[in-house]
Amino acid sequence: MIKFLDLQKINNLYKADFQQAFEQTLDSGWFLQGNNVKAFEESYAKYCGVKHAIGVANGLDALVLILRAYKELGILKDGDEVIVPSNTYIASILSITANNLVPILVEPDMDTFNLDPNLIENHITPKTKVILVVHLYGQLADMKAINAIAKNHNLKVIEDGAQSHGAQLDGKVSGGIGDAAGHSFYPGKNLGALADAGAVTTNDDELATVIRALLNYGSHVKYQNLYKGVNSRLDEMNAAFLEIKLGKLATVIEKRRAVANMYLSGIKNSKIILPKVEKIDAHVWHLFVIRTNQREALQNYLLENGIQTLIHYPIPPHKQKAYEEMKELHLPISELLHTQVLSLPISEVIEHKDVAYIIDCLNKF
Numbered sequence: 001m002i003k004f005l006d007l008q009k010i011n012n013l014y015k016a017d018f019q020q021a022f023e024q025t026l027d028s029g030w031f032l033q034g035n036n037v038k039a040f041e042e043s044y045a046k047y048c049g050v051k052h053a054i055g056v057a058n059g060l061d062a063l064v065l066i067l068r069a070y071k072e073l074g075i076l077k078d079g080d081e082v083i084v085p086s087n088t089y090i091a092s093i094l095s096i097t098a099n100n101l102v103p104i105l106v107e108p109d110m111d112t113f114n115l116d117p118n119l120i121e122n123h124i125t126p127k128t129k130v131i132l133v134v135h136l137y138g139q140l141a142d143m144k145a146i147n148a149i150a151k152n153h154n155l156k157v158i159e160d161g162a163q164s165h166g167a168q169l170d171g172k173v174s175g176g177i178g179d180a181a182g183h184s185f186y187p188g189k190n191l192g193a194l195a196d197a198g199a200v201t202t203n204d205d206e207l208a209t210v211i212r213a214l215l216n217y218g219s220h221v222k223y224q225n226l227y228k229g230v231n232s233r234l235d236e237m238n239a240a241f242l243e244i245k246l247g248k249l250a251t252v253i254e255k256r257r258a259v260a261n262m263y264l265s266g267i268k269n270s271k272i273i274l275p276k277v278e279k280i281d282a283h284v285w286h287l288f289v290i291r292t293n294q295r296e297a298l299q300n301y302l303l304e305n306g307i308q309t310l311i312h313y314p315i316p317p318h319k320q321k322a323y324e325e326m327k328e329l330h331l332p333i334s335e336l337l338h339t340q341v342l343s344l345p346i347s348e349v350i351e352h353k354d355v356a357y358i359i360d361c362l363n364k365f
C-alpha cells in the first residue's frame with residue numbers, strides 16, 4: 001500500500017537529532033516558556049521575514065488569538081465581518097465565530113482553489129474589517145490583489161498559513177505578506193511537530209504584545225492580568241523539534257516540488273483536471289489536489305491498486321451541522337469543488353518509483 005502520508009518515515013529522518021533535543025530538554029528540567037521556544041520563535045520570525053513569531057498551542061489558536069487581540073486593541077468589535085474563503089478547512093471559520101465575529105464566505109477560483117479577488121469587493125460592507133486569506137493546499141492566494149483591496153477599504157489582512165510554510169511571492173514569505181498570520185505545526189503539516197503546535201507571525205509590535213499576554217492567561221507580568229486570557233503555549237520539547245525541522249524545510253519543499261512536477265507532467269487523462277500553479281515559488285505542495293467528476297470511482301480504483309488518497313474536504317463549512325445558520329447560502333463553486341477534489345500522496349519521502357506507478361494507474365483509469 002502506498003500511504004497517503006508516511007509520518008513515521010518523515011520523522012525518522014530526524015531521529016538522532018530529536019533524541020538529542022529530548023535529552024537536553026529533559027535534563028534542563030524546564031518545559032514551558034524557556035530558551036527552546038525563544039530560539040524557535042527567533043528562527044521562525046527570521047524565516048518568515050517578520051519582526052515577531054509567537055509560539056502557541058496550535059494553528060486554530062493562532063488565528064483565534066490574532067482576532068481576539070484586534071478586539072482587545074479596539075480594532076474589531078462583536079458583529080464585525082470577516083471575509084474568508086468558502087472552501088477552507090473549518091478551523092479558519094471557527095476562529096471568526098469564536099470571537100463573535102461574522103464570517104462572510106467568498107468563493108474561490110476553480111483552478112487555484114484560492115479566494116477569487118474579483119469576488120471580494122461585492123461582499124464588503126461598512127462592517128467588514130478583515131480579510132482572512134487561506135493559502136490553501138500550500139499555494140499563496142493572490143496577495144497583490146488582496147492587499148490592494150484591503151488597503152483601499154482599510155481592512156486588516158490575516159493569512160491562514162497552516163498549509164503554506166515557506167511559500168514565497170516576490171521575496172516575501174508566507175506569514176509575512178499580510179498584517180498577521182496564523183501557522184499550524186500539526187504533525188501532518190509540511191513543518192510538523194510531534195504534537196499540536198502553532199505560531200503567530202506579525203510585524204505589528206502592539207499586536208504581538210497583546211497576543212503574548214493573551215496566550216498566557218492574559219498576563220504580561222506574573223500574577224498581573226490585563227485580559228481574560230487563555231492558556232495556549234508552545235512547549236519546549238516541540239519547539240526544539242521544530243527548530244530541527246525548520247533547518248530542513250527548504251529541502252522538504254524542494255522534494256515536494258519534484259513530486260508535484262512529476263504529477264503535473266505525467267498525468268494525462270481527460271477525466272482528471274490538474275491544479276493550476278501560478279508561480280513555482282508560491283506553492284509548497286502541502287497537498288496535491290486533482291479534480292474529477294468520477295471521484296468515488298477513481299478513489300476506489302486507486303485503493304484497489306494499493307494507493308491511498310484523501311479528500312480535502314468532503315463537506316463545505318456552510319453545509320456542516322455546526323453552521324446551520326449558513327445552510328441557505330448558495331455557493332455553487334465551492335459545492336462543486338467539494339464533490340470533485342481528491343488528494344494524491346505527496347511528501348518529501350515518497351519514492352519516485354511509487355509516484356511513477358500512481359501516474360501510470362491514473363492514466364489507465
Ligand SMILES: *Cc1c(COP(=O)(O)O)cnc(C)c1O
Pocket residue numbers: 058059060061088089091092134160162163183184185186196197198
Ligand atoms: C490545519 C489547519 C488549521 C488548524 O491548525 P491546527 O494546528 O490543526 O489547529 C487551520 N487552517 C487550515 C487551513 C489548516 O489546514
